[in-house]
Amino acid sequence: MxxxxxxxxxxxxxxxxxxxxxxxxxxxxxxxxxxxxxxxxxxxxxxxxxxxxxxxxxxxxxxxxxxxxxxxxxxxxxxxxxxxxxxxxxxxxxxxxxxxxxxxxxxxxxxxxxxxxxxxxxGAPDRVDPALLPDHDRIGLGGPGWTVDYQKMVTIEARYTLLIENLLDLSHVTFIHSQTIPGGEKVAALPVDVVQDGDRLTVRRKAVSMPANPMIRAQFPGQEGAVDQEFDAEYWGPCLIRTGGTISDHATGQALGTQNFIHMITPAMPGRLHYFVATTRDFGSDNRALSAMNLAMGERIQPEDVAAITAIEQVLRSGTILPREISARVDNGALRVRRLLEAQIRAESVSAAA
Amino acid sequence: MxxxxxxxxxxxxxxxxxxxxxxxxxxxxxxxxxxxxxxxxxxxxxxxxxxxxxxxxxxxxxxxxxxxxxxxxxxxxxxxxxxxxxxxxxxxxxxxxxxxxxxxxxxxxxxxxxxxxxxxxxGAPDRVDPALLPDHDRIGLGGPGWTVDYQKMVTIEARYTLLIENLLDLSHVTFIHSQTIPGGEKVAALPVDVVQDGDRLTVRRKAVSMPANPMIRAQFPGQEGAVDQEFDAEYWGPCLIRTGGTISDHATGQALGTQNFIHMITPAMPGRLHYFVATTRDFGSDNRALSAMNLAMGERIQPEDVAAITAIEQVLRSGTILPREISARVDNGALRVRRLLEAQIRAESVSAAA
Amino acid sequence: MxxxxxxxxxxxxxxxxxxxxxxxxxxxxxxxxxxxxxxxxxxxxxxxxxxxxxxxxxxxxxxxxxxxxxxxxxxxxxxxxxxxxxxxxxxxxxxxxxxxxxxxxxxxxxxxxxxxxxxxxxGAPDRVDPALLPDHDRIGLGGPGWTVDYQKMVTIEARYTLLIENLLDLSHVTFIHSQTIPGGEKVAALPVDVVQDGDRLTVRRKAVSMPANPMIRAQFPGQEGAVDQEFDAEYWGPCLIRTGGTISDHATGQALGTQNFIHMITPAMPGRLHYFVATTRDFGSDNRALSAMNLAMGERIQPEDVAAITAIEQVLRSGTILPREISARVDNGALRVRRLLEAQIRAESVSAAA
Missing domain, CATH: 2.102.10.10 (Rieske [2Fe-2S] iron-sulphur domain)
Structure with a gap:
């Protein structure tokens, strides 16, 4: 089931x-x-x-x-x-x-x-290759100049692919996180751009000339003018998705800094996953209040996603007849990731059969 | 299972x-x-x-x-x-x-x-036909001259057919509801008559010359003499069964009134059903005390049936080896309803296959 | 599963x-x-x-x-x-x-x-034979000269074979019961002897020249010298295993008495068993304190075994990939019992098919 x-x-x-x-x-x-x-x-x-x-x-x-x-x-x-x-x-x-x-x-x-x-x-021990790990430096997970804050791990009663799909279609932010993510109410309406680089794929959105909300002003003290903010979803394989991106001053185009949410997903078994989240930023490294704010925000956002994907998991398990799936143009990124993942799994079964 | x-x-x-x-x-x-x-x-x-x-x-x-x-x-x-x-x-x-x-x-x-x-x-939308609804007027569900009282809906962990079988063999009243249904202790011993009219089937019992118990006297103030009381179970399809019937003065044969329990059964999923009950009567329309008494009686009776059919459901799910089924002559009505229902389901699968 | x-x-x-x-x-x-x-x-x-x-x-x-x-x-x-x-x-x-x-x-x-x-x-009623019951006299279950104390029955969420295996490899006593069975810490290191008599099989261990611990002194007042103590596990079929044995004075070789734990195992359904335990002894028949001590000890030991076998049952049910099983020489008795039990079951299916 x-x-x-x-x-x-x-x-x-x-x-x-x-x-x-x-x-x-x-x-x-x-x-x-x-x-x-x-x-x-x-x-x-x-x-x-x-x-x-x-x-x-x-x-x-x-x-x-x-x-x-x-x-x-x-x-x-x-x-x-x-x-x-x-x-x-x-x-x-x-x-x-x-x-x-x-x-x-x-x-x-x-x-x-x-x-x-x-x-x-x-996988097979003889195929182990540390080069296949996501590039920690690029996403700021522990590299120099980056500050990392770790949320508590949660185990969720849902197949791991539901969390991957959740993260790759950030239009859900507008409906699920409109109260918890500053600026989130605008995300669904932002134009979307999908960039693929081998097995890595990024769904890009950019909020342009967004008034500096309290979160922005806390992150970049003194920033009063409007900002441009990236709402990326970058797929590094089924194990890790980066969301977030760079925030720039709209008037000058100057980057103020980059803040990522690093979502690490591990299937526990069919229908259950472990979820690890770290926030990484390349600014305000000595600002403990920012870390506390990020963690507090994460603790409010996460239950909203958990509720959504466990609700879908329950539908799937209920045995109810599912309607034929429809997708919008905005789903292109998520659908391409589905195909990437299916191809990865299929390649393994072919190789196991050979 | x-x-x-x-x-x-x-x-x-x-x-x-x-x-x-x-x-x-x-x-x-x-x-x-x-x-x-x-x-x-x-x-x-x-x-x-x-x-x-x-x-x-x-x-x-x-x-x-x-x-x-x-x-x-x-x-x-x-x-x-x-x-x-x-x-x-x-x-x-x-x-x-x-x-x-x-x-x-x-x-x-x-x-x-x-x-x-x-x-x-x-079913298929193009086959929808309001004429296939049970005849609300005949059973008193909202027609003129009838008073209707609605019990709370309950969802029961049992396949819906167990409730249909329960209602069609009212001899259970003597063993399960002897404390809650006035006169119920006599039901198992009453002679049974089965009347079929197309896909509608009624299992008829009549208690003759029953002393007027407190319930009868509350329903028909002034009735001191013995009454004749119908204990019908009328199958209107798997969605609705009417129990109860007309109460008459034994001496004169004059009808005093009719009181029905309208049992509406909806399968939720395999092994789970929704149960709606309404009582309908064509007398004492302004008698709020009667309505309250009916609802209170219903609230005592229903848990007794729920306990019985969920106990059977648990037996069925346990995987235990079931004994070969035996039936008594009194089960003829219920067995004919089983065949009606099976024929209805089979006709649909034939039609779906065609 | x-x-x-x-x-x-x-x-x-x-x-x-x-x-x-x-x-x-x-x-x-x-x-x-x-x-x-x-x-x-x-x-x-x-x-x-x-x-x-x-x-x-x-x-x-x-x-x-x-x-x-x-x-x-x-x-x-x-x-x-x-x-x-x-x-x-x-x-x-x-x-x-x-x-x-x-x-x-x-x-x-x-x-x-x-x-x-x-x-x-x-089984089939025409094959019933009271002579196939375990020999109650030999194990002291109610025979003359024996005192019997009964523990409370427990129902355990584990297949019954896990309890059989538990009892036949008493080396677990050293790791699970070292705090609850006096002398238990030594059991894993004792040499093992397997004796088979038809379908009855005993895994024998004997602790030689063990200092008289408080339990021994309570059982045999006045015993100050070292004792020899049997740690048998005797398989009487899947329904009953006797553990324990005779305690002797090491110096004289004289038997002081025999104390058994009679483990009676009944499969409830796949993955669930009923567990009955009686202690039987042929000494101190009027010593109520000994009975109380035995029961108290049993109540401390049993949860340790229940925890172990339910943990294994959970592993088996989890669907996780099991490692290829390894066995030690000390497992010979348990492995022979596995084969006895398999042969008994196979004989029945052959006979049922015939």
Missing amino acids: VHAAYPLTVDQPYPREQWWVAAYGAEIGRSLMARDILGERVLLYRTLDGTAVALSGICPHRAFPLEMGRLVGDAVQCGYHGFTFGSDGACHKVPSQSGVPGHASLRRYPAVERGGMVWVWT | VHAAYPLTVDQPYPREQWWVAAYGAEIGRSLMARDILGERVLLYRTLDGTAVALSGICPHRAFPLEMGRLVGDAVQCGYHGFTFGSDGACHKVPSQSGVPGHASLRRYPAVERGGMVWVWT | VHAAYPLTVDQPYPREQWWVAAYGAEIGRSLMARDILGERVLLYRTLDGTAVALSGICPHRAFPLEMGRLVGDAVQCGYHGFTFGSDGACHKVPSQSGVPGHASLRRYPAVERGGMVWVWT
Whole structure:
């Protein structure tokens, strides 16, 4: 039921040859933690030297969830019969006998920590490639000159594609976020431009000569004149979408600064996703009030999107007969992303079949 | 699981070429309201001139539930991206562009408001026929000389056929309602007569020379002598069953009056139904105490039936092995209704296949 | 989903030609009680002469659950339309008519009450054989010279095989019960011996020269010297596993006494089981404090096992990809029991097909 065609018409609901955010770095420590990622239970912890580790979270002995076990140094001891695995996944010890069974090991997920996020590679280990990560410098996730604020992670009862579609059609801002996003009431009426660069695609909108609202004046003290503001939605793959963009003084055309919302989406299982959001800006780095304002705004906006996509998920799960889908011209970007994602998934099944 | 054979052995669980009650008229107003009917989400509201409207409740743009949108005059504006539809279902407006996509419309359900009920036709629009509605005058639903009292609608976690079967075998009154229906303890022992008139079928019982109980004396002040009381169950199709009947003075054979319970049943989805009950009487029209007594009695009776049919539904869903069904002679009426309903459903699938 | 292969690779999840515990004798009385057993709803009560009766719990008339009816003498009257069945299952009475329909009866389950337990035979009635019951005398369940204490029954959301596997690999005691079972921290390291006798199989461990802990001193007042203690797990079929064993004085080799935990397991349905536990001992029969201590200990131990096996059940139901199973040498007993159980189930399907 959860696998209903809309908004993805392929059987396999997500690509696997892909990096995904497993957790904020700050979530992971010296306690065992499990998180469902692409239908697999992944165990997360740090070794004594602080390295983030991602292993399969199910003991291959009797399927006990390993987060109910404990850390012994850098190793994981199962809480049921004491089988113990190193941070490389290899089985080190079986109580009650001297050796360990051959082929006894946990799957290890390649993990990279960058910009405050821990990313894991869910594909074949020999295809892992850090160059496939989104370009953190370009989106300001932890690069020099950027300030980053992290919202709390939320797990949402909706297929991850609904959140991708939500973010790529920002005309919803006018209807859902008109009270929470300054200037948002204008977004639906802005002309749209779609720019594709390989597998990266940006849906561009620009509000021109917008009066400086209180948010703008808080971000750029002294700015009294009208501004031009970008409302971009940039798709970096199913794992990350950047929204926001550059704000400029309308009179001079001079850029005042760039503020992004970095939306990181990780399928938990069919019909459930994890949602990580960071705001990044290249101005006001010492301005704590701006950070607080961004986080407070994020906490008001997010429930509005969660309510929208879970409502759609409920419709899809209800088994009700769906009307034939219609789209507007403004949906071109989102529809092209659908095709990109379908092609990515299809390429994997072809390659798996070969 | 919910589609288990008993008590209906066809795949398609309900007929669609049929009128069903969508709501009490009093439930519908100038706020958007959604109700599941035959597995479809139906949007209900009134236009500015007071006409009840029933449209598909799911936006064809991105499957957003329309009851989360808002009314703009007589039109419905989707709460997600602002697509707007008239009360005829046609799309009037897509924000961000001037025209509207071809074939953009909501399904419109023909609706009729009568006797305090809003009925919708779930079949092909070109087959809609108000003459197929149950005869409101005959059952006293709003006709002249009749007083009608409406109970609260309840949604029950049971397939609708269980309620039909419940109502057509009133011998259950003796076991389930012996404390709540005056004279009910006698019903199981009354002789039964089944009268069929086309697709309408009545299971007739008559209690003869019953001492006038407090209910009778409240209904017919001054009646001290014994009465004859009908305990009919009249099937008007799967949407409506009338129970009750005429009460007469036993000595003279003179009719004192008629009191009916009008049971209106609407499948919400497989395994769930909406239940509307109205009492109608052709006496004591100015007697508010009688109305209050009827409603109070209804509120005590209904939970007893709900408990019974949800208990059976739970058995059916449990996956337990069911015993081979046995029936008594008294079940003839209910069994004939089963066959009528099956034939109705089968005729539709044949016609759909042709 | 619940039928996933691990830890049982056959389609039919339980053998039926088998005795199972339906209830503690003390649970059954003159009120109707229903319990799910092997996916069937079984009705339990006592006749006026005190005999425990087990009948199908679903009325064959309209699938009403019979525990919502009432006892009339030794007969069961359905609460919906009053069909009445004797304690042999035969239909005695149908209100509203004089005779009863042919083939109107409830399935009767052969039942035996022994050692405080009510056992039912779920197989073909003509194959019932009380000699197939576990030998109550040998395990001390109610025989002369034995004291028995009964824990409360619990229903657990896990397939019954997970509890069988739990009990047959007592190395889990070291990891799950190290705080609750005195001496338990040593169990995983004890050498293991597997003894099979037909379809009965015992996994034997013996702690040798264990210092007398407070539990031992409470059980055997005056015992100061070290003891030898058996940690057996004896499989009597899927319905009953005995753990525990004899405690001896290490210096003299003299047996001090035997204490068993009798674990009685009854599949309720796929993914759910009933768990009955009795402790039996052949010493300290007048020592009420020992009984209280045993029950208190049982109440601390049981939730630890429930947490473990429900955690595994959740993993199995989650649809997550399971790692390829590994086993240690210590699992030999449990693996042989798996094969015994599979063979028992397979034999039944062959016989059913023949």
